[in-house]
Amino acid sequence: MTEATLQVEVLRYRPETDQDPAFQTYTVPYHDDWVVLDALNHIKDNIDRTLSYRWSCHMAVCGSCGMMINGEPKLSCHAFLRDYYPNKVRVEPLTNFPIERDLVTVTDDFMEKLESVKPYVIPKQERAVDEGPHMQTPAQLNVFKQYTMCINCMLCYAACPQYGLTPEFVGPAALALAHRYNLDTRDAGREQRQEIAASNEGVWDCTFVGECSQACPKSVDPAAAIQQTKIASTIDWYKALLKPWGKR
Amino acid sequence: MSRKPYLRKMPKSWWLAQRRYTSYMAREASCVFIGAYSLLIVVGLHRLSQGRAEYGAFLDALQSPPGLVFHAAALVFALIHTLSWFSLAPKAMPLQMGEKTLPGGAVVLAHYAVWVVVSAGVLLVARV
Amino acid sequence: MAKSNKPIVWSLFAGGGMLSAFVTPVLIFITGLAVPLGLMSLDSLSYDRMLVLAQNPFAKIVLFAVIFLPLWHAAHRLLTTLHDVGLPKGRIAMTVCYGAAALGSIAAAVVLLRI
DSSP states (O other): OOOOEEEEEEEEOOTTTOSSOEEEEEEEEOOTTOBHHHHHHHIIIIIOTTOOOOOOOSSSSSOOOEEEETTEEEEGGGOBGGGTTTSOEEEEOOTTSOEEETTEEOOHHHHHHHHHTOOSOOOSSOOOGGGOOOOOOHHHHHHHGGGGOOOOOOHHHHHOHHHHHOTTOOOHHHHHHHHHHHTOTTOOOHHHHHHHHTBTTTGGGOOOOOHHHHHOTTOOOHHHHHHHHHHHHHHHHHHHHHOTTSOO | OOOOOBOOOOOTTHHHHSHHHHHHHHHHHHHHHHHHHHHHHHHHHHHHHHOHHHHHHHHHHHHSHHHHHHHHHHHHHHHHHHHHHHHHHHHHOOOEETTEEOOHHHHHHHHHHHHHHHHHHHHHHHHO | OOBOSHHHHHHHHHHHHHHHHHHHHHHHIIIIITTTTTSSOGGGGOHHHHHHHHHSHHHHHHHHHHHHHHHHHHHHHHHHHHHHTTOOOSHHHHHHHHHHHHHHHHHHHHHHHHO
16 A cells, blocks of 8 residues: 655755755655644654754644745644645745754844843832732733743744844834733833834834734734834823923 | 854745735735825815816816726725725724723724714715 | 834824725715716816815815825835835935925915915
8 A cells, every 4th residue: 555645845954065055855654643843853764864953842832843834934833734735845944034054043133132122020119029929810911911922933023024124123022022011010111121112123113014913823913012012102202292391 | 063054035026925915015005096195185176276177177187087097996905905904903902891802803893883984974075 | 222203103104094094985986986987976076065165174174184194104104115125215215205295295285275
């Protein structure tokens, strides 16, 4: 009995030998419960040990395995072969990031941007341990909860054409993360985050393409976070204009 | 091991590569017609200020074939703008009811309702 | 990174976008399509009617808003669109886009005051 198979076309790049990336095609067994990551693992284990790629949890929570699959940014553990079979599956590293090797991208820019938005609770006053925990109602949690769901998978940066056009753009995930803390009732650090978020390279580089939210596997909706930040920043700006004697 | 990261160039035609990017461009392109229409109103008011004959010529131009073609195209793009603007509205204005957020559909529906009322109002004023 | 002055342009963009979303389709329909489609008489846009309308001070304010806000919305969106298709968002592009909007706005004000 002949096994069903699928062609997987992978963009390879070996910095020590290659001038440019080039596609290499592999034939893998087709199983209707396999994801693209299973195909890649099969290739690495049985066909070509030199193939390099990031992965970890295989269940769409760690954010490691983001790749371009037939031109769409997806988690390779979240893209089922049955949705492509019997057609060829084209796998490339995430767009808008430099390629380190094969499907591994250089993520330094993303990491720096995440850190730059001060992604931690900045309370109005430091709280002593014996004061007990902050209290928060379910309603207060609901305001920011969706923005806490980011798994740092960078699919949104790959999807965002503005990030491609302007690499200085702080980007969807970082801005959604800033918004997460700004909306948290325990936090009083919005003013500090505005240095980055309200800068030209912050929310103002966004033109609301919306592809970031489309690509997000966790329904974080970074596009919404950015639009809300634009509105809040605009209100700030007019307030500052109309009250120059206010606190500065 | 020496590193040599490879930077892929973003093609100028990036917006043609995916259907959703092209839809975004169509939405952005609507601004050409929105802007042109504003200028058309300015021209119309200018002709009005010049006198009966000049304004009459303007009205004739509106009804001419190029005028019709422009208006048809402008209407298509104005509708692209309206529909896309309404569909994105809930993202900019999350409304919380108790512990839950109001579904986006409600916000969109409210926009359409206002649109119908405003349009009906303008049509009534125009006809009277 | 310094805080941006983008809010002023963006608030015009947002205001113009909102206004044009609600009002522009029906206006285009009235000025361009209702009459040839036989749904409205050309008298609705007659010189006498329009003059009375345009001379009303409240109507002048409304007309100015209907011209001004969508114009700046369009200018800002055009600038970002040119950037999207590869033109740099430099001084020249900004001068052309915002300059055109400024000239249009001034022209609108002058005309409305003259009527």
